[in-house]
Amino acid sequence: MSLRSPLSQARGLGSAKDGVGHWWMQRMTAIALIPLSLWFVFSLVRFPLLDHATMVAWIHAPLVAVALVLFFLAMFYHAALGVQVVIEDYVGNEGVKLVSILVTKFALFAFGAAAIFAVLKIAFGA
Amino acid sequence: MSVKPASSNRPLSPFMIGPYYKPQLTSMLSITHRLTGLALAFGTIFIAAWVTAAATSPEAYGQFAWAANSIIGKLLLIAYTWALVYHLCNGIRHLFWDTGRGFALKSAYASGYAVVGASVVLTAVIWVAAYL
Numbered sequence: 001m002s003l004r005s006p007l008s009q010a011r012g013l014g015s016a017k018d019g020v021g022h023w024w025m026q027r028m029t030a031i032a033l034i035p036l037s038l039w040f041v042f043s044l045v046r047f048p049l050l051d052h053a054t055m056v057a058w059i060h061a062p063l064v065a066v067a068l069v070l071f072f073l074a075m076f077y078h079a080a081l082g083v084q085v086v087i088e089d090y091v092g093n094e095g096v097k098l099v100s101i102l103v104t105k106f107a108l109f110a111f112g113a114a115a116i117f118a119v120l121k122i123a124f125g126a
Numbered sequence: 127m128s129v130k131p132a133s134s135n136r137p138l139s140p141f142m143i144g145p146y147y148k149p150q151l152t153s154m155l156s157i158t159h160r161l162t163g164l165a166l167a168f169g170t171i172f173i174a175a176w177v178t179a180a181a182t183s184p185e186a187y188g189q190f191a192w193a194a195n196s197i198i199g200k201l202l203l204i205a206y207t208w209a210l211v212y213h214l215c216n217g218i219r220h221l222f223w224d225t226g227r228g229f230a231l232k233s234a235y236a237s238g239y240a241v242v243g244a245s246v247v248l249t250a251v252i253w254v255a256a257y258l
Binding site: 027030031033034037038041044045050051052053055056059068072075076079080082083086089090104108111112114115117118119121122125 | 164180181220221252256
């Protein structure tokens with residue numbers, strides 16, 4: 001027997017009114033990050049990317065640019081979701097919690113936007 | 127009728143580990159997953175700085191490369207590599223758990239030791255390969 005109303009069961013949003021969206025996206029980005037981060041580390045080992053010309057030539061390859069954009073999207077999204085959970089678990093004060101989540105999400109999305117823009121600028125550049 | 131909490135200074139997670147709760151491999155790996163996750167999230171700043179410097183100018187990139195090649199930069203990169211490999215391996219352990227398997231005490235410990243071993247070995251392999 002369930003104490004939940006039929007409407008509540010149909011909505012499937014649970015007591016947090018948020019459903020499984022956060023949990024699911026954390027897993028989706030985690031799965032995406034397995035091949036993407038392995039490729040990223042492999043590339044760093046394979047090419048002398050601390051040389052500017054090598055780095056620019058590497059990102060000029062379309063597949064590399066696309067893979068880097070996907071990697072950054074998944075990485076910054078996954079980081080934002082993960083840090084949010086840690087804050088929600090350990091910060092008790094509601095105000096501090098809200099501000100902490102806002103600040104970390106704004107920061108991570110700003111850094112993510114900067115990283116993706118930098119990749120596109122090099123990829124589309126001469 | 128509401129009941130007043132017995133004590134307002136009861137230990138809260140994660141501060142119950144140690145004085146009130148014996149540290150175990152499983153709980154230590156769990157908190158390490160969170161700590162490495164936080165460290166990796168903080169480190170994304172440097173990944174953004176890395177590509178932004180490359181998109182800015184060869185001079186800006188040269189400064190970043192100099193910092194990354196310094197002893198402190200290298201030590202941070204090795205630590206970051208281990209954090210990434212650990213979080214990756216333990217993340218796969220978590221994804222396996224999400225299928226509802228591997229929760230028996232014996233298998234939870236076996237996968238835990240495997241993650242610790244793999245994270246150290248893979249970090250070493252990556253840095254040896256980087257210098258070959």
